Every structure is written in C-alpha cells, then in structure tokens.
Amino acid sequence: MNAIEIDSISKSYGEARALRDVSLTVNQGEIFGLIGPDGAGKTTLFRIMTTLMLADSGSGKVCGLDIVKDFARLRRIIGYMPGRFSLYQDLSVRENLDYFATLFGTTVRDNYENIKEIYSQIEPFADRRAGKLSGGMKQKLALCCALVHKPSVLFLDEPTTGVDAVSRKDFWTMLARIKSSGVTVFVSTPYMDEAAMCDRLALIRDGVIIGTGTPEEIISGFPFRLLSVKGRRMYPLLKQLRKTDGVISCFSFGDSHHVTYNPEVTGKDRVLAGLAEAGFPDCTAREISPGIEDCFMWLSHGGDSDRQAGAGMQQL
Amino acid sequence: MDRNAVEIRNLTKKFGDFTAVDNISFNVRKGEIFGFLGANGAGKTTAMRILCGLSLPTAGEGTVAGYDINTQQEKIKRHIGYMSQKFSLYPDLTVRENIRLFGGIYGLRDRQIREKTDALLGMLEMQSEKDRFAGSLPLGWKQKLAFSIAMIHDPEIIFLDEPTGGVDPETRRRFWEMIYDASEKGTTVFVTTHYMDEAEYCDRVSVMVDGRIAALDSPERLKSAYGADNMDEVFRIIVR
Amino acid sequence: MKEFTASVVKEFRHIFRDRRTILIAMVMPVVQIILFGFAVSTEVNDVRVAVCGDLADPAVRNLVDRIDNNRYLSVSGSLSSPSEITGVFRRNEADVAVCFGRNFGENLAPSGRAQVRIIGDGSDPNTAQMITGYLKGVIQSEQTDAEVAFAGEGERKASMAPVVQLMYNPAMKSSYNFVPGVMGLILMLICTMMTSVSIVREKETGTLELLLVSPVKPLWIILSKMIPYLVLSAVNFATILLLSHYVMEVPINGSLLLLCFAALVFVVTSLALGLLISVISPNQRTALLICGMGLTMPTMIFSGIIFPCESMPEVLQWFSDIIPAKWFIIIVKKVMIQGTGLVSAAKEMTILAGMAALLLAVSIKSFRTRLQ
Numbered sequence: 001m002n003a004i005e006i007d008s009i010s011k012s013y014g015e016a017r018a019l020r021d022v023s024l025t026v027n028q029g030e031i032f033g034l035i036g037p038d039g040a041g042k043t044t045l046f047r048i049m050t051t052l053m054l055a056d057s058g059s060g061k062v063c064g065l066d067i068v069k070d071f072a073r074l075r076r077i078i079g080y081m082p083g084r085f086s087l088y089q090d091l092s093v094r095e096n097l098d099y100f101a102t103l104f105g106t107t108v109r110d111n112y113e114n115i116k117e118i119y120s121q122i123e124p125f126a127d128r129r130a131g132k133l134s135g136g137m138k139q140k141l142a143l144c145c146a147l148v149h150k151p152s153v154l155f156l157d158e159p160t161t162g163v164d165a166v167s168r169k170d171f172w173t174m175l176a177r178i179k180s181s182g183v184t185v186f187v188s189t190p191y192m193d194e195a196a197m198c199d200r201l202a203l204i205r206d207g208v209i210i211g212t213g214t215p216e217e218i219i220s221g222f223p224f225r226l227l228s229v230k231g232r233r234m235y236p237l238l239k240q241l242r243k244t245d246g247v248i249s250c251f252s253f254g255d256s257h258h259v260t261y262n263p264e265v266t267g268k269d270r271v272l273a274g275l276a277e278a279g280f281p282d283c284t285a286r287e288i289s290p291g292i293e294d295c296f297m298w299l300s301h302g303g304d305s306d307r308q309a310g311a312g313m314q315q316l
Numbered sequence: 317m318d319r320n321a322v323e324i325r326n327l328t329k330k331f332g333d334f335t336a337v338d339n340i341s342f343n344v345r346k347g348e349i350f351g352f353l354g355a356n357g358a359g360k361t362t363a364m365r366i367l368c369g370l371s372l373p374t375a376g377e378g379t380v381a382g383y384d385i386n387t388q389q390e391k392i393k394r395h396i397g398y399m400s401q402k403f404s405l406y407p408d409l410t411v412r413e414n415i416r417l418f419g420g421i422y423g424l425r426d427r428q429i430r431e432k433t434d435a436l437l438g439m440l441e442m443q444s445e446k447d448r449f450a451g452s453l454p455l456g457w458k459q460k461l462a463f464s465i466a467m468i469h470d471p472e473i474i475f476l477d478e479p480t481g482g483v484d485p486e487t488r489r490r491f492w493e494m495i496y497d498a499s500e501k502g503t504t505v506f507v508t509t510h511y512m513d514e515a516e517y518c519d520r521v522s523v524m525v526d527g528r529i530a531a532l533d534s535p536e537r538l539k540s541a542y543g544a545d546n547m548d549e550v551f552r553i554i555v556r
Numbered sequence: 557m558k559e560f561t562a563s564v565v566k567e568f569r570h571i572f573r574d575r576r577t578i579l580i581a582m583v584m585p586v587v588q589i590i591l592f593g594f595a596v597s598t599e600v601n602d603v604r605v606a607v608c609g610d611l612a613d614p615a616v617r618n619l620v621d622r623i624d625n626n627r628y629l630s631v632s633g634s635l636s637s638p639s640e641i642t643g644v645f646r647r648n649e650a651d652v653a654v655c656f657g658r659n660f661g662e663n664l665a666p667s668g669r670a671q672v673r674i675i676g677d678g679s680d681p682n683t684a685q686m687i688t689g690y691l692k693g694v695i696q697s698e699q700t701d702a703e704v705a706f707a708g709e710g711e712r713k714a715s716m717a718p719v720v721q722l723m724y725n726p727a728m729k730s731s732y733n734f735v736p737g738v739m740g741l742i743l744m745l746i747c748t749m750m751t752s753v754s755i756v757r758e759k760e761t762g763t764l765e766l767l768l769v770s771p772v773k774p775l776w777i778i779l780s781k782m783i784p785y786l787v788l789s790a791v792n793f794a795t796i797l798l799l800s801h802y803v804m805e806v807p808i809n810g811s812l813l814l815l816c817f818a819a820l821v822f823v824v825t826s827l828a829l830g831l832l833i834s835v836i837s838p839n840q841r842t843a844l845l846i847c848g849m850g851l852t853m854p855t856m857i858f859s860g861i862i863f864p865c866e867s868m869p870e871v872l873q874w875f876s877d878i879i880p881a882k883w884f885i886i887i888v889k890k891v892m893i894q895g896t897g898l899v900s901a902a903k904e905m906t907i908l909a910g911m912a913a914l915l916l917a918v919s920i921k922s923f924r925t926r927l928q
Binding site for chain 2: 037038039040134135136161162165167169190205234235238252254255293300
C-alpha cells in the first residue's frame with residue numbers, strides 16, 4: 001500500500017487556479033519532497049492532504065484512508081507542521097508539547113522514545129516560552145509536537161524556509177533519522193539544493209507537477225548537455241554566452257555559469273573559441289551533469305518538447 | 317568622491333542586556349555588490365535597520381551615502397533605496413499607482429514620475445499590466461517591480477533584505493541580473509540572502525555570527541582561506 | 557475529556573500571560589464604573605444663580621429662598637439690572653440668572669400670572685439646559701404651591717404638581733442609568749470581543765490548523781475557548797455589582813438570583829456572537845473592528861449611558877431591537893433598580909434567551925472543521 005495517493009486534485013481560489021490536476025504517489029517509509037517556488041500551490045496541496053481543505057475535484061488517500069470521508073480517523077495518524085512557526089509562543093516548551101500530546105490522547109512520557117533524539121536537544125529549555133526560542137530550536141519543538149503522537153505520515157510544509165543554511169542541514173539530518181524509524185515524510189521546500197536529500201520528489205510550478213521521480217531519474221531526463229563556464233568578468237560573460245550559437249540557455253550558478261547547449265550545433269571547444277574571439281580569452285569550461293535546479297528551470301518551460309522548450313527558454 | 321558608500325566604525329546595538337550587534341566595523345566600496353550573510357538571529361536585521369536610518373546605534377559611528385548614521389537619518393533615508401521580500405509594494409494599489417506613490421514619497425516631480433513610469437514599465441515589459449493590482453502579479457514580477465521602484469530616485473546605495481526568498485530559480489537569476497545592471501551603472505548594492513550560491517555573485521561578502529563580523533572578503537578569497545569548494549561550505553565552517 | 561481540560565488550562569494560561577488581556581478583563585470594569593460614576597456624571601452640582609429683581613417683594617423673596625435651599629442651586633448674588641447679566645457670565649461669577657418681572661408679587665397674587673425669566677449660559681448648552689430645567693422645576697413647585705393656596709383645600713388636582721418637579725429634577729442619579737449600561741458593555745466586551753479575538757488569533761498564528769488537524773472535536777475546541785471567558789465575565793459581573801452597590805450606592809431591589817440568571821443568558825449570547833465573529837473574520841483587526849463598530853458602539857448608544865432609547869427615531873429604535881445588550885440592559889434596570897420580578901421582565905428574558913439559542917446554534921454550525 002502506498003502511504004499517499006493523490007489522484008488528479010484541482011483547487012481554485014476564485015479566478016486563481018492553485019492546483020491543476022495534481023497526481024502523486026508516495027511510497028511507505030520514504031522522504032518525498034515537493035519542490036517549487038512560493039505560490040506554486042505547495043501549501044494548498046498540504047492542506048488538502050491533511051484534511052484541512054477540500055479539493056474542487058480529484059481524490060486522495062493517506063495510509064489507505066480517504067482524505068474527505070475518513071478525515072476524523074486520518075487526523076489521528078498524521079503529523080503536520082504548517083509553514084510558519086505555529087505553536088503557542090506564550091506557552092513554555094513543555095506546555096506546548098504536553099498540550100499537543102493530550103490533544104492526540106497520549107502523553108509525552110508514553111511516546112518519549114519517539115521524540116527523544118530531537119527533544120533531548122531542547123529539553124534544557126523546557127521551561128522557556130516557545131516565543132523566546134531561537135529559530136532552530138523553534139523548529140525542533142514544532143517537529144516534536146508533530147511527532148509526539150507517533151504519526152504514520154509526517155507532513156512538513158516548508159520547514160526550512162527562512163532558516164539559515166546551517167540549521168537547514170541539521171534539519172535534514174533529523175528527517176533522515178525520523179525516516180529510519182519507519183515514518184513516511186512528505187516535505188515541501190523552495191530550496192532546490194535540498195532535493196538531493198529526498199528519496200523521491202515532485203517538482204511543482206504554478207499548480208502543475210512538472211516532473212516527478214527519484215533525483216537521479218529527474219536528472220537523467222535532462223535532454224541537453226551542460227557546461228560550467230568560469231571567467232573573469234562574469235556578467236558580461238553571461239550576456240556573451242547567451243548570444244553564442246547553439247547555446248540554449250545560460251544562467252549563473254554560484255561562481256560559474258551553467259550553459260545548456262545543443263551538442264549537434266556546438267561543443268565545449270567551440271564555445272570557448274567563440275568566447276576568446278569575443279574578448280573573453282581566459283575562460284575555463286567543463287562538462288557537468290545537471291542538478292535539480294537546472295532540471296527545474298528546463299521543466300518550467302514545458303520540458304516535453306525539446307525544441308520548443310529550447311526556443312522558449314531562449315526568449316525569456 | 318572617493319569616499320565609501322558605507323563606513324561603519326565600532327557599531328554596537330544593545331536591547332537591554334542583549335547585544336544584538338557587537339562592535340562591528342566595515343566599509344562598503346562605491347559600486348560594489350556587498351553580501352551581508354549570517355545565521356538567523358546573528359544581528360543582520362538589526363545592523364541593516366541602523367544603516368537604513370531606521371534605528372539608532374547604542375554606540376559607534378558611521379556614514380551611509382556620506383551621511384551620519386547618528387545625526388542625519390532623514391538624509392540617509394532620502395538617498396538610499398530599500399526593498400525587502402516581506403514588504404515592498406501595496407497590493408491594493410495598481411502597478412502605476414505604486415510607482416506614483418513611491419515617486420512622490422521620494423520627492424520626484426510629476427513630470428519625472430511620468431517619465432520614470434513609462435521608462436520603468438518599458439524596461440520591465442509591463443505596459444499591459446500597468447492597471448493590474450500589484451497584489452495579483454506573479455511573485456517574480458512583483459519582485460522586479462519592487463526593485464525598480466526602490467531604485468526610482470536613483471539612490472546611491474540600495475539595501476535588499478532577502479529579496480529572492482522563495483522565488484523560482486529562473487526568476488531568482490533574472491533578479492540578480494537586474495542587480496548586476498544596477499551595479500554596472502554605479503549603484504552600490506547591499507544584500508542579504510539565505511541562498512549561498514547568491515553569495516558567490518557578490519564582490520565581497522561578510523558573515524555575521526553572534527553580533528560580530530566573523531569573516532569579510534571576496535568569495536574567492538574566503539573559499540581559499542577556508543579550503544572550501546563553495547560558499548555554502550565556507551558559511552558552515554564559519555557559523556559552526 | 558482530558559483534551560478538554562487541557563485546552564481550558566491552556567486558554568487560561570494565554571489570558572494570564574498576556575498583560576493586555578488581563579488589564580482589559582480586570583481593570584476595565586472598575587475604571588468604567590468609576591469613570592461613569594464620577595467623571596462622566598450627568599448631574600450638575602453647585603449651580604450659582606444670580607438674581608435680578610425687587611428683593612423687597614415677599615413673593616420674590618420666597619422664591620429666591622426656595623432656590624437657595626435647593627440642593628443643587630445656590631444664590632450667588634443679586635443684580636440691580638438685567639444688563640449686568642452679560643458681565644456676570646463673562647467673569648464666570650454665575651451659571652444662570654433669574655430675572656423677576658416688575659411688581660412680581662402684586663401680579664401673582666390675583667391672577668397667578670407673573671413674569672420670571674431664566675437666562676442660561678448657552679456657551680455650554682447641555683449644562684445650561686439642565687440648569688434651566690432645575691430652575692423651572694423650582695419655580696413650578698412654587699407656582700403650584702401658590703395655586704394650592706389660592707384655590708383652597710378642596711382642589712386635589714393641584715397637589716399632583718410634585719410629579720412635574722421630579723421630572724425636571726434629574727436628581728434621579730445618573731448611576732441608575734449607567735450601571736446597567738456598563739454591565740452590558742463589559743460583559744459584551746469580555747465575552748464577544750475576547751473570544752472572537754482569541755479564536756482569530758489562532759487562525760493568524762496558524763495554530764488553529766494544528767488544532768483542526770488533531771482528532772479533537774471542534775465543539776470541544778470552541779467550548780474550551782468559551783469557558784475561561786465565562787469565568788472572567790462572572791468575576792466582572794460580581795465586581796460591577798459590588799462596586800455599583802457599595803461605591804455608587806445603587807440598590808439591588810429585585811432578586812439577585814434572577815439578575816445572575818439574566819447575566820448568564822446574556823453571556824451565552826455574547827459568547828456565541830463572539831464565535832460567529834471569529835468565523836467570519838480573517839484576522840484580529842477585522843474581529844476588533846466588527847466588535848467595536850458593530851457591538852460596542854451600538855451598546856453604548858442603546859444602553860442609556862448616553863442617550864435615552866425612547867427619544868430615538870423609530871428606525872433606530874427598531875434597529876436597537878436586534879442588539880442583545882439592549883434587552884439585557886432593560887432586564888437589569890427592571891430587576892435591579894425597579895425591583896420587579898420575573899413576570900414583568902418575561903418578554904425581554906424570552907427575547908434574550910431566543911437570541912442566545914439562535915446565535916449558539918448558528919455559530920456552532922458555522923464553525924468549520926476545515927479551513928476555508
């Protein structure tokens with residue numbers, strides 16, 4: 001049985017179509033990432049899956065339970081951490097945790113084993129008000145509260161948004177541990193670099209799933225070749241590369257530019273030669289395999305038809 | 317005209333017992349893109365508020381765009397641009413009304429505002445959207461529009477507070493290209509971000525830890541100094 | 557049940573840990589009672605009356621004595637000519653002037669008709685009106701006494717005059733009016749405003765999502781939110797009652813039990829209303845606005861604190877009928893001050909109870925188990 005089955009769910013807010021015909025399956029015990037920018041419909045999908053909202057059409061099951069009909073039973077077995085920090089700021093760490101345990105008809109002591117690893121890190125501050133915790137600790141508390149009733153599926157809506165790079169890494173380490181205890185984790189994020197931490201993922205943009213599979217599968221679907229080009233004057237270099245023949249798109253990625261090119265038209269040496277001619281003699285280039293972010297950008301332009309996609313990207 | 321865009325000496329800000337900014341000093345050169353990084357709660361926002369003339373330091377001195385941060389706050393506000401992800405535009409005003417409003421706030425004349433509006437809409441290719449409510453624009457457009465509006469009075473320095481949070485990868489890069497354009501025209505850019513790849517786009521980067529500046533240099537030098545492949549690693553080494 | 561108790565405890569913690577809430581809940585009733593009791597009192601005391609006329613005339617003397625003996629009035633001096641009045645007012649030496657016509661006593665004796673002019677200081681029209689009211693009352697009583705004397709003992713009609721006197725003499729303490737009003741206002745604020753804000757706050761912070769996702773029944777969540785405010789309003793009710801009885805000296809003439817019961821029904825109405833507002837408000841600001849404009853202001857207007865209900869245009873009176881506070885205030889006035897029993901307040905009680913039942917049903921039904 002799949003942990004989550006989503007079947008052609010659509011949802012509109014007035015004119016705005018938040019989700020269009022979204023279908024997904026999440027396997028038991030995996031970390032499934034829903035990756036996309038703000039406004040892509042991630043939160044809406046989470047709310048529908050956690051029984052907080054009704055879809056306009058389509059259906060969904062979590063652990064075999066229908067998200068509409070069986071919502072009462074479903075609420076017992078899922079854990080949910082909403083996008084913003086959603087605990088009671090004026091209650092202490094312990095009071096928050098106790099309260100949520102009680103809501104689910106359990107106690108912290110009964111389920112201590114389940115949350116021990118994470119809770120032990122914030123236990124020294126058990127009497128501190130949740131509002132006075134640092135960002136990372138708030139996140140840990142929220143995670144504890146979502147885990148305290150031993151859910152089968154954990155829904156985490158953008159748990160790492162607005163969190164610094166270090167705390168983000170910590171958080172993913174925690175998720176890996178939670179997964180190893182058998183919990184299915186459904187997590188959303190706008191950060192593409194977090195994709196590699198997921199077993200499988202879905203890329204979402206404007207309410208449409210534009211790609212799904214393991215990170216490797218998604219990457220292997222990238223139809224072009226990619227060059228990483230470095231030079232001295234990066235911004236003029238970017239503009240020059242975009243004018244080069246056979247280059248489908250060019251964007252900066254950290255300290256280099258990622259150049260998507262058509263191997264039938266050009267190649268690494270030709271690109272470098274062209275650059276030297278145009279007054280960028282000291283550039284270096286290297287063939288690289290694409291990352292999720294490259295794939296996302298390509299898939300954003302409707303990646304099914306290669307040529308058209310390339311043309312579309314060029315225009316933008 | 318060789319002064320720096322920002323000069324800060326021994327800046328300290330305390331809230332009661334808590335020292336949010338602890339005796340920091342740094343310069344931002346004219347026309348450079350200066351990345352201002354730090355962990356959550358490291359004091360970035362506090363420092364940035366002082367630089368923007370929104371709050372007074374407990375101790376220390378400095379200038380922003382040549383104006384004193386202790387005594388000439390109003391002048392600072394007139395000569396800088398500010399954009400943050402959280403607040404930039406009035407969602408219930410149309411694109412044109414937003415431009416008008418901010419043009420007016422920065423004391424532009426009606427004729428100037430009209431010219432700016434046309435130029436801006438042309439540059440962003442948003443002529444057909446000028447009567448749409450800003451709130452109904454896609455996030456990427458909002459961001460670009462907000463940036464252009466923050467630049468409407470040709471400020472000497474622009475402060476960007478996490479301008480690209482949650483934006484899709486392509487729009488994020490398009491946004492940085494606007495930053496490059498601004499920088500090429502001589503505007504100093506002071507920017508905070510959580511995306512470490514964006515730190516690479518800066519001319520120089522400072523990393524704040526617990527109210528102090530733990531590192532400040534170009535991304536290249538920081539990487540070689542910490543023996544790291546990318547800024548993400550540099551950041552983790554410094555913050556740990 | 558454990559979930560419920562835990563939720564109630566949590567709600568109490570929210571209240572006690574927020575200084576503003578506690579301030580509103582505990583201090584406001586006291587402040588309002590004191591404020592309305594002393595500062596905003598509509599009574600006028602120590603009115604200085606300047607007299608102009610022939611003080612040698614016994615009829616004039618009689619009336620002047622009468623004025624001077626009045627609790628609220630005192631004669632501050634006599635003027636030789638009406639032209640001096642302006643100066644007296646300008647120098648703030650008197651609040652009102654009374655001018656007696658020439659040959660006052662002589663005209664009065666045979667015909668009962670004599671001229672008196674009351675000249676008020678219109679720069680403060682409200683006070684002036686009140687003061688002239690007092691004076692008219694005094695003069696009226698003098699007049700009726702005179703009538704009685706002339707008409708002989710057989711005429712009983714004339715002795716009805718003191719009724720007129722009472723009407724013009726608002727020595728009827730204003731606290732009788734505002735205590736029921738403040739009671740309605742406070743209970744409404746505590747119950748409606750604070751419950752709605754406390755639910756909407758959870759909407760805003762996102763914690764409501766967590767509560768809804770938990771297996772706890774929404775009804776329990778609602779009830780656990782209401783209980784603490786019910787307790788708070790009970791405390792407030794007692795505070796107001798004690799303060800008004802012992803400090804403002806307002807009697808409790810009717811059954812205390814009946815009064816408490818009426819308060820309970822009203823509190824339930826207000827709680828249900830608060831819940832309803834929380835359902836339709838997306839944020840705390842809207843909730844506060846609805847409570848302020850939609851409830852507090854009408855309650856102030858229709859409670860008799862500021863205007864008497866009876867003198868309102870018909871449309872407004874009709875509108876006032878849908879405001880629960882109006883009925884509660886009427887009940888309090890009847891039971892507490894007039895000392896009547898359940899029978900005389902039955903109509904109001906039925907209306908209020910009906911409102912409570914209706915609002916409670918609607919609000920519980922409209923509270924969703926999902927987000928919109």
